[in-house]
Every structure is written in structure tokens, then in C-alpha cells.
Amino acid sequence: MADNVFEANTTFSSGSTITTSYGTINQEVVPVTKDQLIEMKESSVEEFWQFAVAEFVVAGALWLAIEKLLDRSEGEPLSPIFWVCLVAVALGAVVGWAGFRQLQRRKTKIDKILESFDSEKS
Known part of the structure; x- marks a missing residue:
């Protein structure tokens, strides 16, 4: 016993x-408090969806923009769809960046918890 x-x-x-x-x-x-754990869990779900949406939008819009660029005839102006795709790529990149910042905030919180653990050991 x-x-x-x-x-x-x-x-x-x-x-x-x-x-x-x-x-x-x-x-x-x-x-670690229950509230801290819940906040970390919820922010990880937000990160997942931000990255998933950003990846989908950027990949799809980039693919379509390249297709529109390569399919146009010599001297033909770029279609409005091409420009809309570029805007979608930019917006997808912003959403991805927001997900990355969310990840960094969560990582910083975890690092602070670990630093307090390390400072107590010494």
C-alpha cells in the first residue's frame, strides 16, 4: 500500500x-484549471476549421485561376473569374493566417504553463 x-x-x-x-x-x-483545458480544446477546433477552409479555398481558387490563365487565347484579356480567384486565394490566405495565429496563442499558453513548471523545479 x-x-x-x-x-x-x-x-x-x-x-x-x-x-x-x-x-x-x-x-x-x-x-491546470478546467477552464484552461476547455479553452485550449475549443481553440484547437477553431484552428482545424480555419486551416481546413483556408486550404480548400486557396487550393480550389488557385487551381481555377491557373486553368483560366492557361486556357485564354493570345491577346485575350483575363476573365473576371481569374480576378475573383485571386481575391479568393488572398482571403483564404488570411483565414489560414488567422488559424496560424490561433495556434500560436494556444502554444504560448501551454508554454507558459510549462515555464511555471520548469521554474518551480529550480
Whole structure:
């Protein structure tokens, strides 16, 4: 029974760590609130959809723009569809960039949690 020990370390100014021991496995963890976990989960879903929509729009619009560019006759002006495709590529890139920024914000939050864990060890 003594092998299955759950103990909490001292609380520091930056937070606390918890050391769990089960058999021969010892693991240090940092407590994270339920709200933080929910926020990280929701932002990952947003990132997925932003990247998925951006990839679809950019790929489709770029493909169609190239097709319209290559199919036109010599001296023929570019069709309005070509210009609409370029706008769609730009908008898709903006949505993809927004998804990337969302990823960076979530990564920064996780890094802060890990930094607090590392600062407590020293």
C-alpha cells in the first residue's frame, strides 16, 4: 500500500507541482484549471476549421485561376473569374493566417504553463 502514494509538493509563488507515484512510476504534473483545458480544446477546433477552409479555398481558387490563365487565347484579356480567384486565394490566405495565429496563442499558453513548471523545479 505504501507504493501507491499521492503527495503534493510545496506551493511556490508561481504555483504548485504535484508528484504522483504509482508502483515504480513517478510523475511530476502541474495543475491546470478546467477552464484552461476547455479553452485550449475549443481553440484547437477553431484552428482545424480555419486551416481546413483556408486550404480548400486557396487550393480550389488557385487551381481555377491557373486553368483560366492557361486556357485564354493570345491577346485575350483575363476573365473576371481569374480576378475573383485571386481575391479568393488572398482571403483564404488570411483565414489560414488567422488559424496560424490561433495556434500560436494556444502554444504560448501551454508554454507558459510549462515555464511555471520548469521554474518551480529550480
